[in-house]
Amino acid sequence: MLREECSDIKAFDSALRMLADAMMETLREADGVGLAGPQVGVPEKIFVTLVPNDEPRVFINPEIIETSIETGPYEEGCLSIPGMYHEVIRPRRIRIQAFDADGKAFTLDADGLLARAIQHENDHLHGKLYIDYLPEGEREKLLRLYEKKSKARRNRKRKV
Ligand code: NI
Numbered sequence: 001m002l003r004e005e006c007s008d009i010k011a012f013d014s015a016l017r018m019l020a021d022a023m024m025e026t027l028r029e030a031d032g033v034g035l036a037g038p039q040v041g042v043p044e045k046i047f048v049t050l051v052p053n054d055e056p057r058v059f060i061n062p063e064i065i066e067t068s069i070e071t072g073p074y075e076e077g078c079l080s081i082p083g084m085y086h087e088v089i090r091p092r093r094i095r096i097q098a099f100d101a102d103g104k105a106f107t108l109d110a111d112g113l114l115a116r117a118i119q120h121e122n123d124h125l126h127g128k129l130y131i132d133y134l135p136e137g138e139r140e141k142l143l144r145l146y147e148k149k150s151k152a153r154r155n156r157k158r159k160v
Helices: 015-030 112-124 136-159
Strands: 032-036 047-051 057-067 071-077 085-091 094-099 106-112
Touching: 015 032, 015 047, 032 106, 032 112, 047 112, 057 071, 057 112, 071 112, 085 106, 094 112
Parallel strands: none
Antiparallel strands: 032 047, 047 057, 057 094, 071 085, 094 106
């Protein structure tokens, strides 16, 4: 599912608001800054962000409409590839259009960690992961290490 193009959300109803609340709660518990639908088994265009010093935000059917020419590096991780991090270069500032959980349209200009989280989560809605930005050799190295770590984790679990 992490590799699928997500579908548009059509109904802004109580089920959607419950989904947004549940995703925010999951994100808070995971101590992350962003979480997208396909990461919780929902292949639809929704993600939430919880960036320090920023309010909790819900983005539905989002579209990044502008990105700055200026780019910068940041060590990214992903709740779907736990324990792994790698530097990714992305635009420093973005402008995004989306709907909130009540169906109200908004436009947001973001920079810093919020711009970073938005770009990372928005990618999830199009089946894209941050590892796709790495040079092939780096990506393979990361995935090999991740596989090794996951195996070690599974073995540990078996013992208890
Ligand atoms: Ni992610």
